[in-house]
Amino acid sequence: MTSTVRRAGAFALVGTLALLVPFVSRATPTPVATVAGPAPFILLAILALYVIDDGVLFETFARPGDRRDGRLYGLAGFSLAVAGLALLSLQFGLSMNVFIGAVFILAYGNLAEQLVRTVTSEDIVATAGFVAGGFLVGTGAQLSSLALTDTSLSIPTVLFFAASGALLASLLRTVLFPRDDPLVMFSVALLLWLFADLAVSVTTTRIAVALGVTVGLGYVSYALETASLPGMLTGVFLGLLTIVLGDYGWFAMLITFFGVGGLSTKFRYEEKQTRGIAEENEGARGSGNVLANSTTALVAVIGAAASPTHIPVAPEIFLFAFAGSIAAAMSDTLSSEIGGLFDNPRLITTFRRVDPGTDGAITWQGELAGLAGATLIAAIALAMFDEVSVLGFAVIAGAGVVGMTADSLLGATIEGPYVGNQGVNFLATLVAAIAGGLFAVGAGLL
Template sequence: MTSALRRASAFALVGFASVIAPVANRLFSPNIGTLLAVSPFLLLAGGLHFVESGVVFELFARPGDRRDGQLYGLAGFSLSIAALVLLALQFDMPVAVPVAATMILSVGNVGARLVRATGREPIAATAGFVVGGFIAGLGGFVLSGSISGVLPSFPVLVFLAASGALLAALLRSMLFERDDPLVILSVGLLLWLFADLSISVTTTGIAIALGITVALGYVSYALETASLPGMLTGVLLSLLTIVIGDYGWFAMLITFFGGGGLASKFRYDEKVTRGIAQENEGARGSGNVLANSLVALFAVLAAAASPRLTGVHPDLFLFVFAGSVAAAMSDTLSSEFGGLYDAPRLITTFEPVEPGTDGGVTWQGELAGLAGAAVIAAIAFVAFDTITVGGAGVIVASGFIGMTVDSVLGATIEGQWVGNQGVNFLATLSAGVAGAALALATSIVVV
């Protein structure tokens, strides 16, 4: 057993102690239960100050801990568990959440280390993390729910465990090992949000959702249209969109993912020559995926929470979602196809600029962008009875607005104040806001 695998296993054993929380909550009063559930982790974090060598130090020490002479990694790990347990026992968080979040990360790390020990590719190690984290998270939910007496349906538990494992894998692919406390807290807060939304899903539904998203994620990675973090981001967003929204929402999102990825690969060598090619050989990373999809993710979550938590009709957020995705599709197609043509002009002054100049547009690119928005609008029109011809027009208009905002921001503030991903986010945000405003203004949606 390698030292890294041995260390990951030791951390997992510490993480299993989180099951004290539901036991203490069930057997004792809230105050006593909280004290009993949190004390082991606080005592562990405090006591590590005196451990500077020996068997325990060698078992848990990470490279940075050896340099500093303190087990800061284990201390942070313990404190993050204690923080989640406190939130669960003092607020309206299911007590199973800290247990599941801790097990997802700790066992997921073991799974990844086991695969890495065989010398396989990074995607195999990531798969090991997701599988190990998923199984452990599901077990944590079942065990904690059985103890506390609050156990959601099995399909919902599968969804929660899968979402948590994917988010943890994504964060682990982007962060350092010392950032595990941030991963635990992030997964815990996400699971708390989903538990509060009262999500409903059938066994068949979750099986189809997992099958579709994992297959499409692997294809995107195999075709090199997305990096590993980008693939994980896309899989997580797709799963959430299918389960929390439905297949119509997912169809719009996956059309952007697929269409945008293929457009980046189109005549790639020529784009390299022109200096307009997407970096990483056209493979989109997590930052790019999130910048174009964050508004859509907010919209699908807000729709699921409506009208119970927002007081707003869910259809309003459908237009936010469709408008933002239409803008992402429009901007991507406009850039990837329009950049192949000569004589672009700066959108703010219409003066000729070199291909690839931020804010430079061509009429061919504008037509491609409008076509992309029209595709998203057509999907919405077919998938949703509430989307009329007028509603489809609103989506196309929103996409065009977002594409134009992206070009204007590229010509004015990109590179000085914000980067490309920031511009993409602001463009999709403006499109989402425009979609909601136009839907309200035309009385397509009545709040």
């Protein structure tokens, strides 16, 4: 057994102690449980920081940085994160299964990943090991927590929590420092507590389709090199949430953007390299690019799930906001990837000719491609949703064009000195989402 696997196993055993918290919460009054539940982990953190500085225990838990400093900072941070989540769950009555699930997903997902790395160096296989291990053990841990607290939750919902948590944890570990366990654990728990509060309704068919379709398409995007590993994880995570929290129609718009947008990036890629306008990393979209173009849409999906019970707004307005943001992302991607192949682009603010690839530069060919992209997303919405009429089709397409234009204007004015390309993409999709919602209200569609 390698030291990495042994260390991951030791952390997993510490995480297993989290099952004491729901037992304590059931067996003792709340004030006592609030103190007693986190206490073992606080004690463990103190021992890691001030007592254990050599010997077998130190060598078992020590990471390279811990050996240099002579303190088990990794173990202390992990233990304090567990203690903090336990305290939040006990003090505010938050779902105990979410707390347990977050701990087990991270701890046992990491163990599964390290075991896989002993037989292969392929990052995607190791990542799959983390997600699969975290998902399976996270599911079992939640069920154990529900039994210990004598509460109930549907199996599909438990599976959804485990899958969402495993994907988010894996994604965060690929874009953050790999050992930021406390931040990863807290992020997973907070997201799942949000879903628990929304009382998300999940069916067995929905979660099965969501997992099968998103994982399959995610692997295809990685194999075709239209997405990097973090980009693939981000896409799968967003796809899962879109299917479960929204509907298949929402996902159809999202996956169309991912697919067509990714292929447009690869279109005549060598020529784009020659012209200096090609995407980095052989055109494979990373997590930053995916999130910049999809964060607004994700917020719209969650908003729709939260309305009208938690947000006094009709859920249909979030549908138009979602569709508008995706239409803008598609429109901007196609206008850039297609329009950049043509000569004589002009700056949108002055219409003077500039070099290809200049921020804020447009071509009439690119504008037509962008309009086609926005129209495609609007057509999917028209076909998939009864709420979207022919007028709704025009609203979504118009919002997409507004977002594309906003992207060009922002690129010509603030990109570079103030914000980067991904920031501009996010702002453009936000503008389009707002436009979609306002246009829908103004047109009397809601």
